[in-house]
Amino acid sequence: MNVAVAKNSQAGQGLNSYQDFDQWEVIDLSQYWRTIKRAKWGIIWITLCCLIIGGLIASSTVPIYRATTTIIAEPQQPNADPSKQYITSHLVSLFYKTQYKIIQSRKLAASVVNKLNLIEEYKIQQVSLATEKPGFSDHINDIKTELSALFVSGEEKVKQAAPTDAEIGLMLASDIQDNIEVSGGKQSQIIDISYTDDNPQQAAKIINALSDVYIQFGLESRLSEVKNTQSWLSEQYIQLRTQLRDSEKRLSGFRNQQGMVDTAQQKRMANTQLQTLNSELIRVQTQLSSAEEQFLVVQGVKANSKSLYSIGPVLQNRATNDMVKVEARLSLRVNELDKRYGEKHPKMIAARSELNSAQNALEAEVYKVVQNIEKNYRLAKVQVKNINALIAQNTNSIQSLQGDNFALVNLERDVENNRRVVESFQSRLMEANVGSEFTVSNVQIIDHATVPKAPFKPNITLIIVFAGIFGLGFSVVLALLREAMDNTFKTPDAVEEKLALSTLGITPIVKKQKNSTIAEKQYLADPGSPFAESINTIRTGLLFANIDNPPKTLLVTSSTGSEGKSTLAINLAAAFGQRGKTLLLEVDLRNPSIANTLQLQGKLGLTDLVMDSATAADNVFKTDINGQFSIITCGTVPCNPLELLSSQKFDKILASLKTHFDYIVLDGPPTLPSSDSCILANKVDGVIFAVKAQSSKIKVAKEAVTRLQKLNANVVGTVLTSAAPHKMGYYGDHYYSVEHNGDKPAAQN
Numbered sequence: 066m067n068v069a070v071a072k073n074s075q076a077g078q079g080l081n082s083y084q085d086f087d088q089w090e091v092i093d094l095s096q097y098w099r100t101i102k103r104a105k106w107g108i109i110w111i112t113l114c115c116l117i118i119g120g121l122i123a124s125s126t127v128p129i130y131r132a133t134t135t136i137i138a139e140p141q142q143p144n145a146d147p148s149k150q151y152i153t154s155h156l157v158s159l160f161y162k163t164q165y166k167i168i169q170s171r172k173l174a175a176s177v178v179n180k181l182n183l184i185e186e187y188k189i190q191q192v193s194l195a196t197e198k199p200g201f202s203d204h205i206n207d208i209k210t211e212l213s214a215l216f217v218s219g220e221e222k223v224k225q226a227a228p229t230d231a232e233i234g235l236m237l238a239s240d241i242q243d244n245i246e247v248s249g250g251k252q253s254q255i256i257d258i259s260y261t262d263d264n265p266q267q268a269a270k271i272i273n274a275l276s277d278v279y280i281q282f283g284l285e286s287r288l289s290e291v292k293n294t295q296s297w298l299s300e301q302y303i304q305l306r307t308q309l310r311d312s313e314k315r316l317s318g319f320r321n322q323q324g325m326v327d328t329a330q331q332k333r334m335a336n337t338q339l340q341t342l343n344s345e346l347i348r349v350q351t352q353l354s355s356a357e358e359q360f361l362v363v364q365g366v367k368a369n370s371k372s373l374y375s376i377g378p379v380l381q382n383r384a385t386n387d388m389v390k391v392e393a394r395l396s397l398r399v400n401e402l403d404k405r406y407g408e409k410h411p412k413m414i415a416a417r418s419e420l421n422s423a424q425n426a427l428e429a430e431v432y433k434v435v436q437n438i439e440k441n442y443r444l445a446k447v448q449v450k451n452i453n454a455l456i457a458q459n460t461n462s463i464q465s466l467q468g469d470n471f472a473l474v475n476l477e478r479d480v481e482n483n484r485r486v487v488e489s490f491q492s493r494l495m496e497a498n499v500g501s502e503f504t505v506s507n508v509q510i511i512d513h514a515t516v517p518k519a520p521f522k523p524n525i526t527l528i529i530v531f532a533g534i535f536g537l538g539f540s541v542v543l544a545l546l547r548e549a550m551d552n553t554f555k556t557p558d559a560v561e562e563k564l565a566l567s568t569l570g571i572t573p574i575v576k577k578q579k580n581s582t583i584a585e586k587q588y589l590a591d592p593g594s595p596f597a598e599s600i601n602t603i604r605t606g607l608l609f610a611n612i613d614n615p616p617k618t619l620l621v622t623s624s625t626g627s628e629g630k631s632t633l634a635i636n637l638a639a640a641f642g643q644r645g646k647t648l649l650l651e652v653d654l655r656n657p658s659i660a661n662t663l664q665l666q667g668k669l670g671l672t673d674l675v676m677d678s679a680t681a682a683d684n685v686f687k688t689d690i691n692g693q694f695s696i697i698t699c700g701t702v703p704c705n706p707l708e709l710l711s712s713q714k715f716d717k718i719l720a721s722l723k724t725h726f727d728y729i730v731l732d733g734p735p736t737l738p739s740s741d742s743c744i745l746a747n748k749v750d751g752v753i754f755a756v757k758a759q760s761s762k763i764k765v766a767k768e769a770v771t772r773l774q775k776l777n778a779n780v781v782g783t784v785l786t787s788a789a790p791h792k793m794g795y796y797g798d799h800y801y802s803v804e805h806n807g808d809k810p811a812a813q814n
Contacts, residue, residue, distance in 0.1 A: 097545065104544035111540035112533060119532025120525075128520035132268035133259040134276045135512040138164055138250065161250035168258060168279055169245050174238035176278040177271060183237050184230050241271060255511070265517045272514040280508045302490045309483040316476040339459050346452040353445035356438065388427040395420040552763045554756050560783050563763050564770050566754065569606040569782040572599055572633055574758070574789050584629075585662045588636040589693070592643075596636070603633075603784055604640040607751070610781050616750035617723060619781070620652075622733040622742040624769035628757040629786030631658055634732035637753075642693035645727030649696045650719075652745055653734040654706035657699030670700020675714050695726070706734075710744050719748060736769040746778030754780055758788040 140160040246259040258276060262268035399420050402413045554560045557568035573596050575584040587596040608615045621634040638649035651659045665687050674685050687696045703709050722729055734741040746752050756766055773780055
């Protein structure tokens with residue numbers, strides 16, 4: 066599977082502003098799978114080893130059993146008073162955290178040790194262990210004990226040899242603490258208490274005892290708190306009763322001595338009087354306001370004016386009303402008589418005299434009413450003044466009373482405060498007495514622990530599965546890490562990608578077997594073998610590298626030694642020998658190998674020819690076993706190969722050889738150890754760079770190619786030597802095996 070991730074996204078917008086995704090980074094996920102397939106046997110072996118180790122660990126681990134008891138713990142303590150059974154949510158959280166610590170405390174663990182008599186059981190167990198026949202593990206423990214005894218003092222040896230009951234109890238309590246697990250209490254009031262032990266019966270027995278001890282501890286703690294509270298309240302209540310009696314005696318003596326009533330009664334009397342005066346003041350002020358209005362109306366009217374008859378008091382006066390009626394009646398009679406008899410008629414005179422008398426009487430009565438208004442106004446003013454004076458006097462009396470009764474008030478306050486405190490303590494003391502008789506616990510056991518039938522650890526299946534997963538994951542990661550750290554060439558594509566040179570082909574690896582042909586003679590021994598076909602492919606690539614002017618002289622080199630360049634040069638010369646007259650020229654003057662490899666006779670060679678120590682007639686030229694091509698070996702190993710290859714003599718010899726042969730294959734020295742190949746690269750038509758599969762370092766090969774290219778050498782292409790086609794199939798499906806015609810290639814060393 067290939068996943069492509071775009072590196073450049075669309076940049077412009079508009080009708081004609083589309084930009085192609087021209088750069089892509091390919092993540093070849095199938096490459097990871099092929100890497101895993103290449104390392105499949107290592108992955109299988111590592112996984113099997115991990116499974117075996119996991120099985121051994123699981124089988125050798127002592128089985129541990131877990132016993133669990135379930136309890137319900139209510140945060141509020143049982144109380145006879147329901148109003149005191151409520152608790153805030155914050156305190157609920159603190160309550161359960163506190164209970165966890167209590168359950169896991171050393172005090173409860175020590176109580177379990179004492180309740181179950183575990184100290185005696187421990188002593189009996191130690192005696193039985195001492196009488197048993199010691200095993201291998203016991204001998205190991207004895208050796209450890211003897212070695213540790215060399216580094217302790219005599220007193221410590223005595224203590225270690227004979228621990229006291231207190232030390233044994235402390236040790237057992239500590240073990241119980243370490244194996245207790247508490248959970249729950251967060252989403253409900255249910256708490257699960259678990260204990261782990263290698264003995265299932267012991268685990269159930271200890272956890273049940275722990276739950277009983279925990280409930281008993283809660284009851285004892287609460288009852289102890291209640292008793293302490295009750296004792297303290299009793300002592301305080303007696304002292305407060307004594308203080309109350311003393312304060313009451315002082316108050317009674319002061320009253321008798323001063324002849325006073327209590328301040329509360331005095332305040333009630335003064336307040337009643339003041340309230341009465343205020344009410345009377347309001348009433349008199351209302352009357353004054355009304356009288357003042359009438360007085361102001363009278364003052365605004367002239368004396369003997371008819372307007373006085375229209376004021377309220379006059380209108381409301383019954384006598385004036387009757388007189389007004391009489392006056393009206395007499396006035397009507399005078400008017401009638403005047404019209405009938407005239408002014409001087411006796412009846413007229415008598416009627417007018419009677420009218421005048423009635424008017425005078427009315428004026429006199431109105432005057433009385435006016436005088437009465439003025440009298441009422443002045444009387445109301447006097448009453449208001451007098452009541453205000455009485456109120457001020459009463460207020461001064463109250464203030465004077467407060468100052469005089471200051472000592473009495475203090476005594477009464479002391480008595481009242483003492484009485485309230487005594488009543489409060491008396492109530493709390495009664496509650497404490499009731500609480501001491503209330504023995505209901507807020508913790509109850511729901512399920513007692515039963516003897517576990519199966520251990521909860523080790524989980525053999527889980528351990529084996531985990532070991533298998535770990536082994537598989539570790540081996541896969543190791544394979545991928547090894548692949549990532551491997552900086553060698555494995556496929557022709559890798560060579561072409563890293564060196565930026567075309568790949569001419571590969572030479573299959575040849576295994577060394579008994580009576581088998583060595584790699585250097587593969588083409589000579591069997592021209593139809595897969596190896597020979599690979600050489601023919603390389604030859605074809607060289608010929609088609611430049612169809613119009615194919616290279617005639619080819620230098621075969623590599624970055625370092627032992628990369629298969631000599632094998633490639635010999636077989637390539639044999640392949641070219643089938644197309645024309647070919648010469649294999651050994652120019653690796655520092656480490657020659659062709660003569661020994663092909664088992665050629667004669668000690669003369671290229672060095673002797675350049676140094677004029679020999680001629681062609683002296684058997685410098687040799688032929689292969691099949692007579693397909695000629696060979697010039699190194700001959701005598703020179704002291705200065707670089708000067709010899711740089712000489713004009715060598716150039717003349719090479720030019721002469723070109724005229725006699727159609728193809729010349731030069732087996733050159735490695736590029737990096739010396740500069741010989743760099744000199745030779747400019748003297749030939751093309752350079753073939755050999756890279757050994759899974760051996761040549763990428764960085765080293767790059768450096769060698771760069772060195773050749775800097776000298777303007779014509780590097781025609783590369784050849785991946787000692788390649789295993791069946792292994793290259795793991796690097797891509799397009800790599801196929803060269804096995805055909807019933808032949809199988811062997812691995813070359």
